[in-house]
Amino acid sequence: MTTTPEYSAVSVAVRVADVRWLSAYFDGASGSRAALRSLLRAEDPRVRHLGVEVLCERAATRPDAESAALLPASIEGPAETALVLARAYERLRAFVRPGAWPRWRAADLPARVRIGWLRAEIVHRPGTALRVEGLGEELYQAVDGIGAADVDDVDTYLRALIGRRDPVLSAAALRVLRAGLHEALLDPERAGEHLVRLLDPAGGRAVVAGALGELAEPWAAVARIADVPVRGLAGEYPAEVLDVAVRHGDLALLRDFAGDAHVPGALRQRATAAIGEFATRGDVGELLRIGGTDPLLSAGSVIAALGALHRRGHFVAVEHAPAVVDLALADHRVSANDVAIVLFTVRDAALRALVDAPAGDPGWPRRVELLVALAGQGAADLPVGAALTARLAMAARPEPFLDGLRELRHEAAEGAVLAELPRAPQAALRAIEAIGGIASVAALREGLGLTEPGGVIAPHLRGVPHDALGVLWHLTQVPEQRRELLDRLDVRDLPGRIAADLGAPASRELALLGAHPDPDEPVEALCRLARNGDAHTLPVIADLLLRVVGGLVASRGEEIAQPVVPAEVVTAIGDLGERLHRRGALRPVCLLDAADPRAARDVLVASIVLDLVDRPDVTDAELAVLLALLVDVAPYRRTKARTHRLLRHRDPHVRKHAIALLVRDAGRAGARVTARGCDRDEDAHREDAEREGRADRTDARALSASLIPLTAAADPQTVRQALRALGHARARWAGEAVGACLDHPVMNIKKTAADALVHTGTPAQVPALLGWLGRRDNPGLRTSLIAALRAILGDAYAAVVVSAAERAQDGRVIALSAEALDGALSARAVGALAARESPLAGPVLRRVARGAFTLSGGTIDELTHRFAAYGIVPPEEPADADEAELRADLATLGHPPARP
Template identity: 45%
Template sequence: MTEPTDPHVTAAVDRGDVDWLAAHVDGTACPPALLARLARHGDPSLRLLAVQWLGARLIGGDVDEDLLRLLGTDETPEVALATATLFQRHGRLPPSAWPRWREHGPVAVVRVAWLRAELLHLPGRLPAEPPGEPLLQAVAGLACADASDPPRLLDELTGRDDPVLHGAALRLCREGLRAAVLAPAAARRILGRLLDSGTPAVVAGALTELAEPWAAVDPVAPHRLRALLAPAPTGPGVSPAGVAGTADVASAAVAAAARHGLREPLLDAGADVRVPPRVRQRALEALGELLDREHIPAVVGLGATDPLLLGPAAVACLTTMHHRGLIVAAADAAGVVSLALADHAIPAGDVAALLYTARHATRAALLAGPAACSVPGSSAGADDGSGADWARRLDLLVALARQGAPDLDIGGDVAALLPRAAEPEPFLAAIRALRHAPAEDAVLAALPRAPAAALHALEAVGGDRTVAVLADGLAQDLPFLRPWRHQALELCWLLQPDPARRHALLLRLDPAALPDRIAADLGRPDERELAVLRARATPDRPLQALIWLAGHAAAVDDVTELLSRIVAELALAYDTRGNPPDEQHRLPADLAAVDPDRDRPAATKRMPVVPQEALAALQGLGRRLYRDGRIRPVCLLDAADHAADHAADPDGAAGGLSGPYDAAGRFAGRPDAAQLDAGERVSR
């Protein structure tokens, strides 16, 4: 301990050397006599040092009440402010230590600091303080962690009818929870009191906090949330004050009700036309986590009351229920289809996935369209909007087919409707999307009515018959083909597999006016040279053969056969990995060399995938085919339909070449199938 009579200390005090004192004197062990001398010194900087050392002594429990009262009423604002800040941090002091600061009329900043310290540590001070700017400024600087009794402080803040104080109570409640100075039960009680506030922002904030996971242990009373979700009362003699029915409060109440599992208030809000529209949507969406199977018809019916407003929310609700294993029954499929037909913004893929288990009822509902399927010129198909309705129905049918339903013939259904369609364009687009090759004759029959759309569809389903019909039409110079002559020539060229006939067609064309896609496809490799390449490939090394043939622009059928062999080899080796060594399938040498799990125990081997070397070769082949404008295999049309994406990522153009295969070993995949594992491909 430093002796107060130390000549060096005395000299430093006499000359006001704050730096020397701070460096050579331990404030926590400073003698009371030295503190008293500093506190009464005429130099404000020494009095500030005394405040700092008093704070250090307070940490150890040593309180000098006389000095605290003296410094608290110091005439220098900086000293008085430092003392008030000291009381804020160390507020657990006896009442006798608090100075009578109001009697000395401190400046505004000191007055606010002292008031803040009293609010933090003196019970009953807040209710007695008159409203005004000092109180609001003091409350704005409160921190829940500084309060001696946080629940008491929050009770006092919520006990006054003041929106600013209610907002401060909400802020401090959140701070106290996250700082672990306020128990969840006390916080829930405070938030419940704030629900009675007359300020929408405060009520919405309290509801938002009650929607947090910590609050779900003790659910909010349903009648409280139902009252906040209810529309605001209107009419003569009704005061507009209050928060019920406001959009922010109702939205927050929806989130809180969903968190606490209160479905009845949400059902009431979704069905009440007086509730704000966006709140009704959110209430219906939130019900997806709460409803049971028997509520599915009610959700569909609620969406049907206003399909444009509630249709997307109803589908979102049903999708969430679907993920929970609550499947839409066939009896409700037509209702969901009606929602999707009424609001085209609902994604067709979402509807198809939702109704896959009721696909037969969905197909029947979609095919039972308006009287738009009629011969052109008849009155049966003249109803307004029929074309748009069928376009939407066809989008949904295509999405349903893409779910992979083996027991549906959507392509055949669309082809059967095409001859009677008043507007064939959407039907032709659907046939192209479905790649339904048996519809070739139906598409050719629609060629005079919609030549552009028919030619576009024939890119996907055309064959020898298409080549013959187009060649004959071009030779006869049919009027409906004249505007589309170049497109028809391109299709004849791209669909013609016979080199001799392609050469004969080329001789009839003007080299200076070749269609672009024909010019891009010129220079195909000679079939005799390809035969040499096939013979050079080693049968017992399928990976090397695939890389070689793909790199030399071999026919896609050859590459497809090799890819099927690689997939089968990988799948068979994986399926027999647990057998005795003499019964395990041995991979060809080139596949075994690139197997990343070749040294792992059989029980820990992962599902095999097509080697990256094979994928790289397929991607290179796909880029060349795409660049040459090829449309066979049909998967290349997917790259053409997404040309903007493939312009930035040309590797994607070949992704479809590594997809699943049908029973004949022919490619039947989609562009993203390259990432499927070998076992899944074989299973398909």
């Protein structure tokens, strides 16, 4: 036999037991097989131990029959060597001849070594080993060290573990199941079957609870699990069973939870709310019955369920309105805005139910809150203001009515409000701030003793003289009356709202400035007027803004996709709003909606634009520009009620901007309501902000009831904008409508739908996403489809894609699915595909070989024998020049002579 210098050097080192030199030579499990064989046959136990370690390391990356042939047939030497040998047998188990395993049970081995060999045997033959091994600490420790990637067949291993009906082994099975699913080593359907078996109480409470938790994961709703027998576990695991019922849409089980008085209240509430995600209009009566049995417990969850039905297009009927009102009256914690959204489609019946109460009813403050919220939904035909006005004089407490009239800006109530000044002066003054006019000026002048020389303040205004004077000053439009008021003021006790407004520009000069603006330079004229004007110049400013918009539309060329109002125009109007707010102005009334001068900038811009939007002579093109301007300013809380109708506008550009505007306003906090001129503490302002935030989130959900029908519009632009809006609102309840748009003939709509499903998708849309993933090779669409699937399925993405591809019969579907798994499979998972002869194995291995597939873990070396089995040429690894040089030096230089 011819020997190489390297082999001769190794032989000498083995003979003299130079372990240090040999360790350097075999570093990284390299070296020839002949050299390794000489280590394993060495007389020195230290050298043999090194040989077993090198063999074990080599088996970890390049397991093959030649390496298995080098395995020692018996257990000899120290315990450490026996333990490493067990690991080597485990890694090379696929290539070891039957019956060739050492008789380790007959050997006298320490416990840790026995555990290592037991582990290796379980990994090699899980069914047999787990069936015959007695329960005990050695078995538990052996199983504890086995992961999903360690066994050849996760399904068989799980079956063997669960079959022992032991708590420790069942816990190990649950751990391996999760890992196997996340690493795509276990089919989701098989995982579901094992989870059902783990519901056996013999496995222990923790295992049963964990199995229920997994069954409530999104992937479990996708897997076709034949039967999930969780009803019998509801008594012992109510929270976990409820999670499963919600995930799988088990309406019957949810009803049982909601109606069972023995179930904890919080779980009953959650079950009741969840019913709305799956029920239909025919279930409304049952929900109201549930709420009526214990309103304080169930009112909020019933309203939440009705809200879910509403956004899915299942609205309450007229006959349901009184019961919904009763629930809202019974529990004041329920958001009035939530109730108003549910009642909007039956608003006339709701109005009748809300006002049907005697004057002394203590529930009127709540009734007023609900009425104002109902009016805030944008129903111009609903006479809420008139209803409050008619009942104001009879109210035992007028303050809630006055606050409601202020919020509604119901100017027709001015006389009734003035009549309440003696009973509730402060609340009446707040209402007058919003709706006061000439009659209010006259009443305040008389009450403050200004109508005759030597007049005295009326008793009801003596407690609020500064507030009354401030309101009177800002409502007075007649110059002579203003001068008279100034003459009567005490300069040493000047009301702050009057002091802030002194020094305003002369009204005659402003009238002259706004009389004849230059029609050819509307931008310059508007900016000049806004820079010097006040509230009286706003009508002219509004006309100029519309002229600017009209000019932009008329001069638009093909190179301008969407005209934009010049920034200096918006800035000028905003400056005027800030200036008016600092001066304490009450007009325009929109300034009352601004929390501070900064907020007043955007509030004034929005209010002027909304007034223009309401004009009947505005063209569709101008309307689109105005709505685009609203999108660019901060959200204003009155926008929704005034622009909601535009979602159904005939012009697609108008619809597009209306959708963008309403979703933007619903998703961000609007301007906070304040009652300037009143003493309100920080807690009250904080409550306002929290209430506004809850309302905004509710509005985002409610808008989907209007947006969902638009996903079926004939105009692609409207469909696309509606999809984007639903995605922005994270409307998971709209997943079905969004998913249907994957079938749209326009590719851009398909991609937008897939993008929206990242935020709106549910397990119900997974089959459609998988179907398109296996049919279309459009890169952009595929990126969006994969993102949506990952968002829905999480760590189970790869397992679900593998399962779907393996059920497919079409080669193109399989190839495209293999591409979608790039970066999602480890070398171990790819090897498992090949081991079970999956149709995915060939396409994936070919992509790996040509460098078109990134492994999520492991190395290509682990797949060497898989490439050979499929006739694929593996990629060549670049030679490590430094390692080759070091190895040559070691062989050439030899080693020190053996010590005597």
